[in-house]
Amino acid sequence: MKTSIATVSISGNLPEKLEAIAAAGFDGIEIFEQDLIAHDGNPREVGDLIRSMGLEITLFQPFRDFEGLPEPLRAKAFDRAERKFDLMQELGTDLVLICSSCHPAALGGIDRAAADFHALGERAAKRNLRVGFEALAWGKHVNDHRDAWEIVRRAGHANVGLILDSFHTLARKIDPDTIRRIPGDKIFFVQLADAPQIEMDLLYWSRHFRNMPGEGDLAVADFMRAVVATGYTGPISLEIFNDQFRGGRPATIAKDGHRSLVALMDDVQRAEPAVELNLPMMPARANVEGVSFVEFATRGEDANTLGTMLKTLGFTHSGNHIAKQLSLWTQGDIRILVNCETTGYASSAYIMHGTTACDIGLSVNDAKDAVSRATRLGAKPFSQALGSGELDIPAIRGLSGSVLHFIDETSGLKDVWDVEFIGSTAPQTGAGLQRIDHLAQTMSYDEMLSWSLFYTSLFEMRKSAMVDVVDPDGLVRSQALETDDGAFRITLNGAETHRTMAGNFLADSFGASVQHIALATDDIFATANALAGNGFKPLPMSENYYADLTTRFDLSSPLLNRLQAGNILYDEDANGAFYQFYSRPDGGGIFFEIVQRTGGYAGYGAPNAPFRIAAQKRLMRAKGMPKS
Numbered sequence: 001m002k003t004s005i006a007t008v009s010i011s012g013n014l015p016e017k018l019e020a021i022a023a024a025g026f027d028g029i030e031i032f033e034q035d036l037i038a039h040d041g042n043p044r045e046v047g048d049l050i051r052s053m054g055l056e057i058t059l060f061q062p063f064r065d066f067e068g069l070p071e072p073l074r075a076k077a078f079d080r081a082e083r084k085f086d087l088m089q090e091l092g093t094d095l096v097l098i099c100s101s102c103h104p105a106a107l108g109g110i111d112r113a114a115a116d117f118h119a120l121g122e123r124a125a126k127r128n129l130r131v132g133f134e135a136l137a138w139g140k141h142v143n144d145h146r147d148a149w150e151i152v153r154r155a156g157h158a159n160v161g162l163i164l165d166s167f168h169t170l171a172r173k174i175d176p177d178t179i180r181r182i183p184g185d186k187i188f189f190v191q192l193a194d195a196p197q198i199e200m201d202l203l204y205w206s207r208h209f210r211n212m213p214g215e216g217d218l219a220v221a222d223f224m225r226a227v228v229a230t231g232y233t234g235p236i237s238l239e240i241f242n243d244q245f246r247g248g249r250p251a252t253i254a255k256d257g258h259r260s261l262v263a264l265m266d267d268v269q270r271a272e273p274a275v276e277l278n279l280p281m282m283p284a285r286a287n288v289e290g291v292s293f294v295e296f297a298t299r300g301e302d303a304n305t306l307g308t309m310l311k312t313l314g315f316t317h318s319g320n321h322i323a324k325q326l327s328l329w330t331q332g333d334i335r336i337l338v339n340c341e342t343t344g345y346a347s348s349a350y351i352m353h354g355t356t357a358c359d360i361g362l363s364v365n366d367a368k369d370a371v372s373r374a375t376r377l378g379a380k381p382f383s384q385a386l387g388s389g390e391l392d393i394p395a396i397r398g399l400s401g402s403v404l405h406f407i408d409e410t411s412g413l414k415d416v417w418d419v420e421f422i423g424s425t426a427p428q429t430g431a432g433l434q435r436i437d438h439l440a441q442t443m444s445y446d447e448m449l450s451w452s453l454f455y456t457s458l459f460e461m462r463k464s465a466m467v468d469v470v471d472p473d474g475l476v477r478s479q480a481l482e483t484d485d486g487a488f489r490i491t492l493n494g495a496e497t498h499r500t501m502a503g504n505f506l507a508d509s510f511g512a513s514v515q516h517i518a519l520a521t522d523d524i525f526a527t528a529n530a531l532a533g534n535g536f537k538p539l540p541m542s543e544n545y546y547a548d549l550t551t552r553f554d555l556s557s558p559l560l561n562r563l564q565a566g567n568i569l570y571d572e573d574a575n576g577a578f579y580q581f582y583s584r585p586d587g588g589g590i591f592f593e594i595v596q597r598t599g600g601y602a603g604y605g606a607p608n609a610p611f612r613i614a615a616q617k618r619l620m621r622a623k624g625m626p627k628s
């Protein structure tokens with residue numbers, strides 16, 4: 001199955017677009033007439049340029065306002081078509097997309113449109129060209145693929161076929177299974193786009209908010225399942241109009257696009273096993289059973305600060321690596337590694353970002369499979385030279401240069417702690433912290449779709465709705481990704497301005513990374529007491545916060561007093577309650593959160609986030625730390 005993408009989906013000039021598309025692994029492109037006109041080079045040269053990059057031109061588009069016109073407009077439309085045919089022959093492509101007419105004078109009538117297409121098919125056939133008809137969701141008379149198909153069927157011409165576009169079908173809530181009635185050989189081309197579910201004008205929604213399959217809320221996989229069931233074997237092509245992508249890095253957008261198509265087709269093959277798609281085999285999404293470790297890169301005074309923080313949080317320094325300057329800190333099921341190496345990957349990460357979570361270890365069902373799927377989806381495997389006695393733990397590069405290691409039970413990788421670390425005899429006091437509840441990654445807002453696609457295409461995870469978090473100096477978007485059982489949870493926080501707490505962290509650390517780690521306890525008050533005994537200083541919350549809490553929830557005054565005494569924040573959902581308190585941020589803006597969930601509370605305390613951020617900023621301003 002050939003993969004393709006419309007040139008309009010990517011930013012840059014035509015050569016930049018083509019380079020990014022070819023590098024991402026696509027087989028072909030839909031050339032947008034705009035991109036041809038804007039380019040300084042004749043159509044024949046453009047065709048040669050495209051083919052020199054190993055790409056084929058799968059489609060030329062768009063040709064608008066063709067069918068159903070009265071004379072003399074009808075004759076003019078045919079003349080325009082002949083000129084497009086000339087251009088296609090120069091370029092070296094045989095298929096043109098005609099989208100359903102929005103012309104005010106278009107008359108409508110299925111048979112009139114079919115007659116126009118039959119006549120156009122005759123002209124196209126003389127030149128060995130083909131025409132494909134697409135129903136725009138906002139077409140004047142034709143805005144449903146079922147009507148477009150009826151026109152193509154009645155046109156009854158071998159050179160006239162149907163073009164399907166997932167956006168136009170799904171945005172109008174047309175059942176994609178109706179595609180299963182169409183013969184596969186009469187579908188000439190398939191365009192795919194997803195979109196977030198927003199109530200707005202169809203044309204505006206389509207032109208500005210389309211995104212890659214899997215990045216939005218439309219049932220693109222159901223649409224594609226219906227397409228493959230017809231026997232269609234032509235190209236599958238991304239046609240994405242998105243304001244963010246128009247300003248994004250061409251290489252990133254193209255890579256995301258290719259990743260989304262490969263993941264989608266794998267899902268489609270699994271859901272339609274009776275249809276043979278001849279795709280290269282790839283393991284299913286990995287089941288993440290939890291976070292095995294988080295590794296910080298740090299050094300010198302910064303390492304002491306982190307060590308002190310871990311001690312006051314009740315962690316035990318329970319081992320040192322056999323060869324590296326790498327210490328293991330544990331509590332409950334939580335492992336934190338502190339890497340002070342002066343060479344290698346962690347060292348570079350420290351030099352680049354300051355103290356940073358450079359590596360995340362995930363417990364998965366099968367570590368090798370996890371890497372193999374990630375690699376098929378465009379991720380780069382990661383490895384460093386192994387010292388003697390060290391295990392080869394499969395790993396990949398995440399986004400922004402981060403690293404993800406995979407640990408499983410079956411290949412003995414879980415023994416790494418015994419094999420590579422020499423235990424110390426420090427007693428396990430602990431403060432009741434049991435496991436990592438979630439990791440919070442901060443990134444710029446326009447990277448959020450890339451990260452969510454990365455995680456949801458590699459791992460069995462679902463995404464929750466995006467929420468807006470108000471920072472005193474701007475807005476931060478937050479989206480949670482989580483496994484069904486909650487064993488692995490990540491929140492993505494997208495900053496739009498550097499003046500927000502998240503945006504400032506991003507600027508300071510030169511790129512997306514983990515800004516806070518939430519550690520779960522089963523008794524928040526006992527943990528708060530134990531931490532206080534260790535000299536832990538929580539983030540102080542305002543009195544106003546607790547006064548407001550009494551108006552939001554029905555809390556007894558002893559409970560309220562205990563919350564306030566511990567600077568503990570509170571939230572509820574339909575299932576249960578959530579308790580959380582925070583450490584004070586370190587010099588680079590990294591902090592820890594302590595949480596307790598009861599009764600199956602499913603959120604992350606989003607209603608509290610504005611007050612937490614305001615408290616953090618008060619503290620940082622008082623300490624003369626960066627103002628925003």
Ligand code: MG
Binds near residue numbers: 134239
């Ligand atoms: Mg389209």
Ligand code: MG
Binds near residue numbers: 518
């Ligand atoms: Mg959190």
